[in-house]
Amino acid sequence: MLNQKDYAGSVAFLVSDHYVMLGCVIDSSTVTADSDGDKILKAGTILGKITASGKFGPYNSTATDGRQTAVGILAHDVDVTKEDAMVNYLIHGVVQESKLTGIDATAKTQLSHIIFI
Template identity: 35%
Template sequence: MTSLNVNRWSAQSENRSWLRGPHGTEPGANANITLDIPAFAGLHPNGFIPSGILVGKITASEKFGPYDPAAVDGTEAPAGFLFSSLPVADGQTVVGGALFDHGYVNADRLPVDSGKGALDEAARTALTHIIFD
């Protein structure tokens, strides 16, 4: 019997305009990370966490959340940028991704201008393997 059920899913075209070149994007250059989805509340309004969000490692869980200089859970120390946009489903608590932690970044094209996940002067200084324009 043929199924006539309708399946829906969302797609988003990748926007890595924040990268200034291919250095650090080669296969195997990015570490695998696990994101703590509840920590990204408000940063995925269209069902995707965009690439280029600055992340830090949550000490207690070893998962990653958006960089927050006011935090005391480990995310106050920037680790790098989310390399690829990731879909987030309702109720999902973790998702795997890749960490961009060395290379060249066009800071003006990062997806978050202020607040959690945004680049500030302290993060620029801490990310010694990333060269910003």
């Protein structure tokens, strides 16, 4: 039997058409594999930038590699099981907070150009 996963989510967290996105590379080593061994980050995941490499990974308030500072929100689901991947991330706009992954009060403060509703 074929095991299929749907990970085609996108910017459903955006509330308005006024936004700014940039591109980055997700470091696959920062993404935890699921029970099937897949490393998938969902759209709406808060991202941090790794200081040493310039790559990005999921925001982690207790990290010491740069990811403790939130810099944006992942625009589309991405599978980094086999390798790093180029993605777009939101740096300015209005978003629905309930549709985000990994958001906390510190990240909201750091993402000063994003309005959370």
